[in-house]
Amino acid sequence: xxxxxxxxxxxxxxxxxxxxxxxxxxxxxxxxxxxxxxxxxxxxxxxxxxxxxxxxxxxxxxxxxxxxxxxxxxxxxxxxxxxxxxxxxxxxxxxxxxxxxxxxxxxxxxxxxxxxxxxxxxxxxxxxxxxxxxxxxxxxxxxxxxxxxxxxxxxxxxxxxxxxxxxxxxxxxxxxxxxxxxxxxxxxxxxxxxxxxxxxxxxxxxxxxxxxxxxxxxxxxxxxxxxxxxxxxxxxxxxxxxxxxxxxxxxxxxxxxxxxxxxxxxxxxxxxxxxxxx
Numbered sequence: 681x682x683x684x685x686x687x688x689x690x691x692x693x694x695x696x697x698x699x700x701x702x703x704x705x706x707x708x709x710x711x712x713x714x715x716x717x718x719x720x721x722x723x724x725x726x727x728x729x730x731x732x733x734x735x736x737x738x739x740x741x742x743x744x745x746x747x748x749x750x751x752x753x754x755x756x757x758x759x760x761x762x763x764x765x766x767x768x769x770x771x772x773x774x775x776x777x778x779x780x781x782x783x784x785x786x787x788x789x790x791x792x793x794x795x796x797x798x799x800x801x802x803x804x805x806x807x808x809x810x811x812x813x814x815x816x817x818x819x820x821x822x823x824x825x826x827x828x829x830x831x832x833x834x835x836x837x838x839x840x841x842x843x844x845x846x847x848x849x850x851x852x853x854x855x856x857x858x859x860x861x862x863x864x865x866x867x868x869x870x871x872x873x874x875x876x877x878x879x880x881x882x883x884x885x886x887x888x889x890x891x892x893x894x895x896x897x898x899x900x901x902x903x904x905x906x907x908x909x910x911x912x913x914x915x916x917x918x919x920x921x922x923x924x925x926x927x928x929x930x931x932x933x934x935x936x937x938x939x940x941x942x943x944x945x946x947x948x949x950x951x952x953x954x955x956x957x958x
Contacts, residue, residue: 682947682956683926684713684756685782685842685883685917690736691716692726693921701743703923705751711949712926713754714740715782718774720760721767722796728757737777754779754948758842761785761832764793771836780948782883783838785828785846788813788821799825799847806850818857822847826867830874839953840915841875843885843898844868852894859900868899869906876910881946881953884937887919890928897933904940913946913955934958 686700687693693700697714704712716736717727728736737755744753756778759771775781787796788809797809814821825847833841845868851857857864875882885898899907907914916933920926937945937958944955 681707681709681927681930682711682713682915682949683709683918683920684711684715684754684780684840684915684948685758685885685887685919686712686714686926687716687758687919687921688714690732690739691728695923697739697743699923700920700926701747701751701753703926705747707927709751709926711752711754711947713756713780713948715756715758718757718759719770721762721764721770733774752949756780756782756839758782758784759836759838760787761828761836762787762793763789763828763831768835779951780839781836782840782842783832783836784842785825785832788824788828800849803850810856819863822857822864823867826871829871833874833878833880837878838880839948840881840883840917842883842917843888843919844871844875844882845899845903848896848898848900849888849893859902868903872903872906872910872912875907876912881913881915882907884914884916884933884945885919886916886929886933887921887925890918890925891921897929897936901936904937904942908941914942915945915947916958 688697689695719730720727740755747753761783786800787798789796790813798805810821888894888898916930918926918928945958946953947956
């Protein structure tokens with residue numbers, strides 16, 4: 681087993697990195713990637729600060745040496761995508777210092793890119809973005825999210841695309857939109873077309889179910905066959921914030937991927953991206 685989406689107490693995870701390594705070894709992992717939330721252009725309590733970044737790098741590199749021969753450890757960051765070019769510099773400044781990277785969209789902004797609304801936190805922020813920026817137009821709201829995802833893929837060219845349909849997290853019981861609606865299907869399938877033309881790996885994220893936020897994977901299980909048809913490489917990640925949950929629902933994710941036709945996932949091992957049997 682492997683996991684390349686791991687959050688320790690350097691950002692919003694519960695414990696120090698060492699405890700995740702020990703848990704991974706105990707569970708029989710062959711590789712573990714750390715992916716703290718990278719600094720953002722504004723202060724947040726769940727991301728790394730610029731001041732903490734060198735200490736994070738130092739700690740993961742130290743663990744990599746200490747546990748050499750027992751498990752492969754990789755240094756990564758999860759970068760948020762923002763439309764403003766000056767905000768994107770965070771990604772380009774740090775990506776070469778890492779073993780790998782993830783990219784994601786957690787925020788939508790107003791038309792001037794000055795006010796930001798988190799879309800996977802408190803539902804109030806989600807509703808405020810929908811009403812204040814998009815005047816209650818759910819289609820425009822959702823399509824803007826996927827436009828950002830597409831722009832992120834083309835601009836960052838990330839190793840891993842994290843929780844591609846995070847916009848659904850606050851859509852419990854389909855209160856805002858239904859994934860069966862034609863406009864939604866077209867929007868996300870167009871996004872998968874962009875993924876298929878990139879060199880990025882699509883994450884199958886089990887963390888939303890494990891934390892009780894949603895009842896499906898990211899992306900939704902119905903999309904697995906669409907990914908397979910498009911030859912999109914996948915990786916199963918837990919988005920772990922707790923050492924005990926670094927393999928949460930991996931068995932279920934593997935079964936679902938196999939039903940869709942997948943036989944391998946793409947992982948980082950011995951410093952190279954390879955296909956490993958699920």
